[in-house]
Amino acid sequence: xxxxxxxxxxxxxxxxxxxxxxxxxxxxxxxxxxxxxxxxxxxxxxxxxxxxxxxxxxxxxxxxxxxxxxxxxxxxxxxxxxxxxxxxxxxxxxxxxxxxxxxxxxxxxxxxxxxxxxxxxxxxxxxxxxxxxxxxxxxxxxxxxxxxxxxxxxxxxxxxxxxxxxxxxxxxxxxxxxxxxxxxxxxxxxxxxxxxxxxxxxxxxxxxxxxxxxxxxxxxxxxxxxxxxxxxxxxxxxxxxxxxxxxxxxxxxxxxxxxxxxxxxxxxxxxxxxxxxxxxxxxxxxxxxxxxxxxxxxxxxxxxxxxxxxxxxxxxxxxxxxxxxxxxxxxxxxxxxxxxxxxxxxxxxxxxxxxxxxxxxx
Ligand code: NAD
Ligand code: GLY
Numbered sequence: 571x572x573x574x575x576x577x578x579x580x581x582x583x584x585x586x587x588x589x590x591x592x593x594x595x596x597x598x599x600x601x602x603x604x605x606x607x608x609x610x611x612x613x614x615x616x617x618x619x620x621x622x623x624x625x626x627x628x629x630x631x632x633x634x635x636x637x638x639x640x641x642x643x644x645x646x647x648x649x650x651x652x653x654x655x656x657x658x659x660x661x662x663x664x665x666x667x668x669x670x671x672x673x674x675x676x677x678x679x680x681x682x683x684x685x686x687x688x689x690x691x692x693x694x695x696x697x698x699x700x701x702x703x704x705x706x707x708x709x710x711x712x713x714x715x716x717x718x719x720x721x722x723x724x725x726x727x728x729x730x731x732x733x734x735x736x737x738x739x740x741x742x743x744x745x746x747x748x749x750x751x752x753x754x755x756x757x758x759x760x761x762x763x764x765x766x767x768x769x770x771x772x773x774x775x776x777x778x779x780x781x782x783x784x785x786x787x788x789x790x791x792x793x794x795x796x797x798x799x800x801x802x803x804x805x806x807x808x809x810x811x812x813x814x815x816x817x818x819x820x821x822x823x824x825x826x827x828x829x830x831x832x833x834x835x836x837x838x839x840x841x842x843x844x845x846x847x848x849x850x851x852x853x854x855x856x857x858x859x860x861x862x863x864x865x866x867x868x869x870x871x872x873x874x875x876x877x878x879x880x881x882x883x884x885x886x887x888x889x890x891x892x893x894x895x896x897x898x899x900x901x902x903x904x905x906x907x908x909x910x911x912x913x914x915x916x917x918x919x920x921x922x923x924x925x926x927x928x929x930x931x932x
Contacts, residue, residue: 575787577794579710580802584730588710588794590787594737595622595698598629604696604732607667609634613655613682614673615642618700621743626673626698636662640678644831647677647717649725655685669694669732675701675748676708676835680726683714687729697731700740702752702786703836706759706793707814709734711801717830721892722822728806736794738787746779746872751836753778753871754817756789758843759796761864762813765910767792768867775870812895812914816904817843820877823889827881833874840873849926850906853918860909876930883927887920 574591589600610633614623619639627635638658640651659668672682672695679697686695697709715726741749753775760768770792771778777785797814804811820842824833847864850856865875877886895902895914901923902916 575791577798579798581730581805586731586733588734590736590790592739594735595625600735601630605669609664609668610671611659611664611668612637612671612673613678615640615678617642618674622673644677647681649716652681652685652716656689659689666690666693669696671696671698673698676704679704679708680714681716683729684716684726687714687727694732697734699736701744702741702749703755705736705790706752707755710794710797722826736790738783741786750872751834754836754840754873756793757867758816759793761909762816762912763796768910772867813904813912816912817846819890819893819903820845823886824877826889827885828878837874840868841875841877844875845926845930846905848930849918849923852922852926856906856908863909883924886927
């Protein structure tokens with residue numbers, strides 16, 4: 571039997587709990603204490619709503635409930651779709667004590683969080699992540715936002731949720747490729763900060779792909795522990811939090827170039843992580859055996875290891891220049907000093923970056 575766990579994100583008076591376990595969407599006591607008014611707006615999408623919206627609605631009978639069902643997909647993570655949430659809130663006359671509930675994956679979570687950050691200058695929200703990726707990463711830490719045609723996640727705000735409720739049963743309906751995409755972010759924690767967790771993942775990847783509930787709950791817990799610790803130390807990404815972006819600058823370039831939704835976020839992060847490892851090797855920081863190990867664990871999770879055919883070095887260089895980690899025109903990347911020890915650095919030449927990209931593309 572998988573038991574329930576509670577972790578806490580320690581942010582002073584904005585601290586909040588993360589609940590992890592099966593059947594949590596049947597437990598009203600995990601929600602009510604975090605809803606201060608009578609109004610609740612559940613935001614979901616057209617894939618997740620038919621699966622879990624009714625269960626969520628039945629859980630909160632005492633509340634004045636409304637819901638908005640958005641179109642599904644990364645290509646809808648934009649300001650136009652965000653307006654559908656504001657339309658619903660205003661039409662139903664939701665006031666400043668309303669609570670939004672994000673019921674879905676990272677796209678719904680990021681958009682609902684941004685709606686909560688900006689509606690009437692800020693209202694409460696609760697994350698109910700239903701993909702592995704959103705359970706291990708996007709629902710925790712308060713990064714919210716939408717994409718712009720010219721760059722991913724370029725418009726947004728930091729806004730922490732009141733609680734994160736991770737019902738691991740929701741993973742039962744998740745497609746296999748989405749499970750793998752989530753594993754890319756799980757592997758990331760091992761590579762940047764937790765070498766023992768990396769070994770654990772290598773030893774248990776078969777069970778994770780086979781959806782062993784105990785193993786998945788353990789992977790979620792260990793990922794959330796690491797993320798909560800990093801966020802508590804550096805909420806607004808002045809330093810250490812940037813480590814959570816291993817592979818993401820390359821990955822965002824892949825996502826933007828392919829067209830949002832063509833490559834899953836986790837897939838793009840996986841290919842980007844290999845590039846980051848290869849550049850780290852070129853700098854003499856890690857060995858070719860380390861790069862092989864990185865590739866093997868990602869491959870074992872059924873993730874892509876190479877950028878899409880047709881993407882040129884210039885495409886990467888142009889798109890990476892839009893990254894949020896660029897300061898004064900200087901690109902910074904997350905690279906590996908060893909497996910389990912990452913740094914944020916601009917300590918590489920453009921020629922090295924170009925050679926790494928060129929080798930990966932050919
Ligand atoms: P997603 O939200 O698009 O969900 C993936 C797919 O799974 C969608 O089609 C969705 O409808 C479907 N789905 C969701 N739950 C399901 C379930 N239980 N059963 C069946 N289908 C289900 O993608 P994602 O991978 O969850 O999130 C990716 C997004 O998260 C990206 O936009 C990325 O930028 C963002 N992100 C944000 C942060 C952050 O810190 N805020 C961190 C990482 C990623
Ligand atoms: N996913 C990166 C972060 O939350 O900072």
